Amino acid sequence: INSGSMNIAALVGGSIQIAGGGPVSIEARLRGMKLLILANPLPFLATNLITYPEIKSVSELKGKVGGISRFGSSTDQGFRYLFRKAGLSVERDLKLLQLGGDASRLAALQVNKVQYTFLGAAATEQARAIGLRVLATAQQMGIPFPWTSVVVDEPWLGANREMAYRYVKVLTEAIWFMKRNRTESERIIAKYMRLNDPKLVTMEYNFNTALFPDLPAPTLEGVRLILENFGGENPEAARRDPREFVDSSIIDRLRHEQFVEGLKQ
Template identity: 25%
Template sequence: MAQRSRNRPADFIKILFFVTVLCGGTKAAGAETVRLAFSSFSATNAGFFTGIEEKLFERRGIDLIHLYIASSSIVLPAVLTREVDVATLSGEAVIRAYHQGAKNLAIIGTQVDKFTFSLFTKPEIKTPQDLRGKILGVSRFGGSLDTSLRYGLQQVGLDPKRDNITLVQAGGMPEIMAGLTAGKLDGAMLLSVYAQRGKELGYRELLDLGTLDVSFPQGVTLTTREFLRDKRDLAKRFMAAYLDGLELFLNNPRIGKKALAKFTGVKEERFLDADYAQYTEKYLNKSMTTEPRMLSIVFDRIGVASPDERGKLFKGLVDNSILAEARALGASTTR
């Protein structure tokens, strides 16, 4: 019985991919398949969304199968077991796993290198001190929402255990938003268009982590060393397609906002305008390159103090060479 229970997440992912393949139409002749998992349908992944919508992966000879898994803590095991080839998720979850022995992981890009979350609360909660005794929502423990909330609380002198602040796993961003509006949560971490909606609904933006002057690998692109070794040319074309999508997103607001609307499910133009402006001007790491400073805060959190050990971990986990090779392929779109 225990054996079956442990295998359920992997079996569920296989079913999702099977359904996606059945619904996705005919595979182009000669195309190679890449299985991609998103942990968030936010503008963090705007380059991927645009690439998918504009069929830029197909132009690179890639049959891309993608699905949504609502937290980094669930996506990561799917990468480790190679149920997916590539995933986008929180960098902290990846660094912790690598530090604990998952040496086959490889970060091949960083989409966002700073916090983009804000803590929204009921209007009657006016100061951080009012959070004592309250219930706050995140996606799952160990995910990027959970990490950023705990960090933000620490910055204002609060500790969930000491100050009786209850953190609950509320699901993906749509489910978190629903819990907040239904009154089941006193506050929640929101981002992207959901943060814009929270403002309009009258919730208070109590903590804006985007204003903190810190680097943090909020959104990274992850694969395995085996995938890079066995399918390097495919990995290179995959990253080239992402760069194509990112360039198109940054330079064509109409196409970019259309992709955001498709994947986030938000249709209101005012929300899409605000989200597009924030990510193009403030959040997206336009080079996609992963730098040592981006991991420093995570090294602090997991107790890696030695510069030599930090350097060794960075060198072992991060592979920027795929990006360099992808750029050398040139753009596949001139739009």
């Protein structure tokens, strides 16, 4: 399943029990679906902002066309936040096209179908090579954001808490494996991202390991940002408590057990 919104749709439909999602899970709960975020392995806006060379600030994106994966996705919500922060109108100034993954968005940039997008590390290097501008990296932006979330259905969690605990525990261990085992991790990245260029594989490894937290705790700041994004269309959303959208009990248990400290030894 190649997008967060499709993952959440599968979760709501009962096809899967644990989903990888982003802001769309928050939107789903606002609409009455009983979804909860258990963990955020990538709790930042984990992408780079790519534009045409003549564009030198977010304010210059006004009226231009941007590329996102899908409406409601992390890329969509990321641009909504950046436009709000720059004092632009999301309703009037933000124009977006749904294009799918990095490769499709980069191709659209090359033919001027869009003038800006978000890209991961490997696609960013390809964008640089053809003269596009990296307006801001994920590290430069440093925005708390539920880019990748572990999401479950609340009733399922009540009946399967131990299974959910084991899932988040293994996820945490995988983060530590990745940080400590570059060679094997790069082999896995190359396989599943279908990258043949060792330089691009290394860039993806460095990009992600720099952003992964030691313990993938839910980001309340990131949830608040998304609720504020929705506040333009739904004022009630901006007044909701971010804690309604997360369940931190599993992360709290791992913290109490000093699980990460054990991995460090």
